[in-house]
Amino acid sequence: MAKFNLPPLNALRAFEAAARHQSIKKASGELHVAEAAISRHIQHLEQQIDRKLFNRQNRRLVLTDAGRIALSAVTLGFTQIQRAFALLRTTHGEERLIISADPDFAGLWLVPRLTDFYASVPNALVEIRAEKTFLALPDSGLRCSIQYFAAGSDVENGELLFRSHLFPVCAKELVKSSPLNSPEDLRHHVLLHDRSIVEWDEYLRMCSTTFDPRLEIGPIFNENSLCLDAAVRGQGVAMGDDFLAASHLAAGRLIKPFTQSMLSKNAYYFIASPEMLENPLLRAFRDWLFQRMDGLRANS
Numbered sequence: 001m002a003k004f005n006l007p008p009l010n011a012l013r014a015f016e017a018a019a020r021h022q023s024i025k026k027a028s029g030e031l032h033v034a035e036a037a038i039s040r041h042i043q044h045l046e047q048q049i050d051r052k053l054f055n056r057q058n059r060r061l062v063l064t065d066a067g068r069i070a071l072s073a074v075t076l077g078f079t080q081i082q083r084a085f086a087l088l089r090t091t092h093g094e095e096r097l098i099i100s101a102d103p104d105f106a107g108l109w110l111v112p113r114l115t116d117f118y119a120s121v122p123n124a125l126v127e128i129r130a131e132k133t134f135l136a137l138p139d140s141g142l143r144c145s146i147q148y149f150a151a152g153s154d155v156e157n158g159e160l161l162f163r164s165h166l167f168p169v170c171a172k173e174l175v176k177s178s179p180l181n182s183p184e185d186l187r188h189h190v191l192l193h194d195r196s197i198v199e200w201d202e203y204l205r206m207c208s209t210t211f212d213p214r215l216e217i218g219p220i221f222n223e224n225s226l227c228l229d230a231a232v233r234g235q236g237v238a239m240g241d242d243f244l245a246a247s248h249l250a251a252g253r254l255i256k257p258f259t260q261s262m263l264s265k266n267a268y269y270f271i272a273s274p275e276m277l278e279n280p281l282l283r284a285f286r287d288w289l290f291q292r293m294d295g296l297r298a299n300s
Contacts, residue, residue: 007044007045007048008041008044010041011041011042011044011045012045012074012078013031014027014031014033014037014038014041014042015041015042015045015053015070015071015074016071016074016075016078016115017030017031017038018038018042018054018061019053019054019061019063019067019071020115020116022060022061022062022250023060023061024038024039024061042054045070049066049070051064051066052064052066052067053066053067053070054067057252062251062252063251068251075112075115078115079114079115079118082115082118082122096125096126096127097124097125097126097127097144097281097282097285098127098129098143098144099126099127099128099129099144099145099146099285100129100131100143100144100145100146100147101128101129101130101131101145101146101147102130102131102132102146102147102148102268103130103131103132103223103225104148104223104224104225104244105146105148105244105268106128106130106146107130107225108224108225108228108244108245108247109243109244110128110146111128112247113292114126116288116292117285117288120284120288121281121284121285121288124281124284124285126285132147132148133147143272143276144270144271144272144276144282144285144286145270145271145272146161146268146269146270146271146289147268147269147271148266148267148268148269149266149267149269150265150266150267151163151264151265151266151267153269155269155271156271157271157272157273157274158269158270158271159269159270159271159290160267160268160269161267161268161269161270161289161290161293162243162267162268162293162296162297163263163264163266163267163268164241164242164243164244164263164264164267165241165242165261165262165263165264166199166203166239166240166241166261166262166263166264167203167239167240167241167242167256167258167260167261167262168180168183168186168203168237168238168239168240168256168257168258169228169231169237169238169239169240169245169248169249169254169255169256169257170189170231170234170236170237170238170254170255170257171231171232171233171234171253171254171255172252172255173234174189174234174236174237175255175257180237180257180258181257182258183203183204183207183209183258183260184209184210184211186204186209186213186237187211187213189236189237190217190218190219190235190236190237191213191215191217191218191236191237191238192218192219192221192227192230192231192235192236192237192238192239193215193218193219193220193221193227193239194220194221194223194224194227194238194239195220195221195222195224196220197215197218197220199239199264200213200215200218200239201215202262203239203260203262206260206262207260218236219235219236224244225244227239228240228244228245228248228254231248231254232248232253232254237257238254240254240256241264242261242296243268243296246296270286270289270290272286
């Protein structure tokens, strides 16, 4: 008996590409196979587990719960395999790209897109350090950082990466029992806080709400990812944005009940010295990162 009872590799590649692009057509173009072949691969996977991996919504593929579990495992597996073979192809002592990144940025944005970066730079060796501060330690490897500062800060060797618009987000099921037709309706819901109550206080003042929200009652999380996860689970309404919450919104795990939004007082910055950016690997990562940000701004 074989040690690993796995689905065919081509089927997993087809599923991963379709899930990443949310499109059979785009997956077909990337893998250079017919759309019918992509569909057959996905159908075979669904037959193996007797569960649907996708739902179709407005001509777009949306992962089911089973699909999200499968995609997480497949992405992790492909990433580990690619990194291992990249390591085997490199010569002894070759430099690695060490990225110091804010934990929320690393977990909610960067890690889910590493496969895309590896596709652009196949031989890249990346190490991500999730940390809230960037210390330029004299250790091996290239160093850059992606950190969160007050917008307009004079960050040494820093380039503005992205500044978000903030707005309430919640699970779709949450509004079934208590609708959210306007910010005034937030009085009937638990407010979830990311690090402090400041953003909710500023948002409610902007909306000129007349009720006292008693902000101190809602739970406070020290990571945005935890706050959004609580919202996904229907535990309350969180302050989301068009950046870190984007994947939850696109997948339908969270919804945006109101049109009102406000510009964040903070922003993400990419930090690397001119000397560091002379290295081709770091330059390739920097260019890939800013291209993805340009695409995000264009679609927002």
